[in-house]
Structure formats: C-alpha cells, structure tokens
Amino acid sequence: MTDADIPALPVYGFDPSSISGLLSLAVTVLLPLLVGLVTTRTTSPGVKAVLLLTAAAVKSFLEAWLQAANTAVDFAFVPVAISIAVNFAIAVVVHFGLWKPTGAAGAAQRTFTAKASL
Template sequence: MTDLPIYGFRPDLGGLLGLAVTVLLPLAVGLVTTRTTSAGIKAVLLLGLAAVKSVLEAWLQAVNTGVSFEAVPVVYATAVSFGIAVAAHLGLFKPAGLAAAAQQVGARDRRPQPAPLD
C-alpha cells in the first residue's frame, strides 16, 4: 500500500516539500488565470493540480520503495491537498493580496479592447 505523506507532525523532507507545494498551488492557479476567469474554473484547475501532485507523489514513492501504486490513497491525498490549498488561498493569499498579485503577473486577458472614443 502506498504511504503518501500525511500532513501531521512528520518533519521529514518529503512531507514538508509536499506541504509547501500544496500551499503554493493557489498561486500557480493565479499565474495561469485572469481576474475574469470564473471561480468554478479556478476551483477545477486547483483540484486538477492537487490531483497531479498527489499522483506524482504516490508514483515517486511507489518507484522508490517498490510498493504498488493504489488509487484510493491518491484520491484521499488529493482531497486533503485541495482542502489545504483552498484554506491557504482564503486564509493567507487572498487577504494578503498575493492572489491578486499573482493574477497580475500571470496570464493576461487577450480579448481585443475597444478603441477609445475621442
């Protein structure tokens, strides 16, 4: 059975690195979306990134330890990662203005703008 990092009191490098990546996922979403992107699309993108992160962690652990890859722990880890990422966004990045700053740095709205009326 795959033993994914549990975000508790395990100060090993893998757990801390996984937690750091999870906390930074909302900023990654902000870099690739615009302010006009709907919250639903941003949430699905965040869930997708959490899933990719969890699958990569489980795959790397399976390769490094020789255990089999199992989907159920990956689904659980994805849900936990998504919850932590949402909490980091709402509790840290949004109030501090980092979420808005990431969106200004990242993707731009590519729709043509109307010419000014002079």
C-alpha cells in the same frame, strides 16, 4: 494487499527526519498561486476551482507514483484519492485564509496582465 503494502504519502507519513512531508505541504500551499498565474481576474471561480483540483490531483498522483516506484510497492488509488481531497482542501483554505487577504492571489493574477496594460 495489506495496509503495510500501501505506500505512505508524504502528507500523511510526515517523518521529522525527512523533508518530503514538508516539501509536499509547501507545494500544496503554493498551488493557489500557481492557479493565479495561469488565470485572469475575469476567469470564473468554477474554472479556477477545477484548475486547483487538477493541480492537486497531478501533485498527489506524482507523489504516490514516485513513492511506489522508490519503495517497490504497488500503486494504490484509495490513498491517492484521499490525498487529492486533503490537498485540495488545504489549498482552498490557504487561498482564502492567507493568499487572498494579503493580496498575493491578486498579485499572481496581475503578473502577466500588468505588462500588457502598460
């Protein structure tokens, strides 16, 4: 297997004529809000981090699997592992740099619990 045989994941192979890279980045940016929707304010930060890592892993595996299936190239685990790390890092940075300061992270966590407290 050569480097040419490894499918380029959307995060790394952003093609301006394709929307896949932009869509991949948008999903990654929204992952912290998704974790906020399925957790509560009392959930430990460690559990939230594991959920975010799991969401990044599922996203990366699905992207790589779809790309490998569409290009008839063997699935490669090394680029997926790198993509998981990059997606997790982007999601953490976006959480602490954008969603938490603007209050969106807290609003996501209050989405399902606010109705119960009324």
